[in-house]
Amino acid sequence: MNLIQRIAKWFSVTVLACASVTALAAPVPQDPINLDELLQQLQQGKFSQSESNKEREQRFREKEQEQKAMLADAIAERNRLEQRAENLETQFEQNEVDLGNLSDTLTQRMGSLKELFGVLQQVANDASSNFNNSVISAQYPGRAEQLDELAERMGSSSKLASIEDIESVWFALQQEMTESGKVAEFTTEVTAVNGDKAEQDVVRVGAFNLVSGGKYLERMSSTGSVAELVRQPSGRYLNTAEDIQQTDSGVVTFGLDPTGGSILGLLVQAPSLGERIDQGGTVGYIILALGAIGLLFALERFVSLM
Structure with a gap:
């Protein structure tokens, strides 16, 4: 069990x-x-x-x-989502067709305006290059950069220039022409020959020269800064620079450089009298000494004959 x-x-x-x-x-x-x-x-x-x-x-x-x-x-x-997807696909295809038709219509209606904007871009590039080398930009900085930005935007985008863009180019060109006929005084930072920088009153003579403190200045296009010339022209030109800075009105004699700095550059390269003597070396000093002795004899004879 x-x-x-x-x-x-x-x-x-x-x-x-x-x-x-x-x-x-x-x-x-x-x-x-x-x-x-x-x-x-x-x-x-x-x-x-x-x-x-x-x-x-x-x-x-x-x-x-x-x-x-x-x-x-x-x-x-x-079923509702499938129907909506079909409707959206149909609408998308219709929008593509409408967009193509509108693009063709826009191209036809634009006509010669595209050529106009191409010329505007070219003018902006040329004006930017001129402004970058102009002494007027020392008083009105940033003009070249604005035109560069406008030209780059027009070149890299399919958008057309606006009325404001066209007016900005026109204003910049008109400002350059107007200021080129003026003698204006403004304050800016000036770099001395020794490298010191200080705010100074600068006189701009049209689009030709800049003077300050009786000295000629130059605008460095690479940096946009204003600096004294390393070598100044002869004294008679410096005297005119002082006169134009001290005179508020009237006619003043001034050594103007219509080339925008080329002639002034040649003048400052010309050696002074002391430099020419130094270039003669020992032979030059001997010749000067003999000349001085001959001059003394000539004076002695002149006095004796008198």
Whole structure:
């Protein structure tokens, strides 16, 4: 009898291990005493599992309508989005056609205006180069940079120049012509020969020369700064520079350089009297000494004859 109970016990453990999750979650029954009790426990487990399955089936049936409604909504949303995508694609194609037609119309209506803007860009480039070398830019800095920016923008973009852009080029050219006929005084930073920088009153004579403190100045086109000439012309030109800076009105004699600095550059390159003597070296000094001795003899003879 004990052997039969042991076999029944091992058999019940094997069957319980293969049962469903609901059966595992149920309270563990007491070990059966005999085969009848084992059979009874198996019947009870099968009944409990059947009841659990029925409950799950019932819950699934209850949610079946809800799931059908969700599926119908999802299908309807998909159909709506597909229809919208088709409409947008059609509209996109129509917009491409309209854009092409409008571009052709714009090209036809522009006509010679594109040539005008091309000339405007060329004028802006040429004027920028002239302004960069003009002494007027010492009084009105930044003009060349503005025209460079305008020309670059017109060259790198398909956009046409605006009325403001055209007026800015016209104003810059008119300003250059107007200021070239004026003698104006303004304050700016001047670099001395020794490298010191200081704010000074500068007189601009048209588009030709800059003077300050009785000295001629030059505008460095590379940096846009104003500096004294390393070498100044002869004294008579420096005297006129002082006169024009000290006079407020009237006519003043002034050594004007109409080339914008070329003639002045040649004048300052010409050696002075002392430099010419130094260029003669020892022979030059001997000649001057003999000349001085001869002059003294000539004076002595002149006095004796008188």
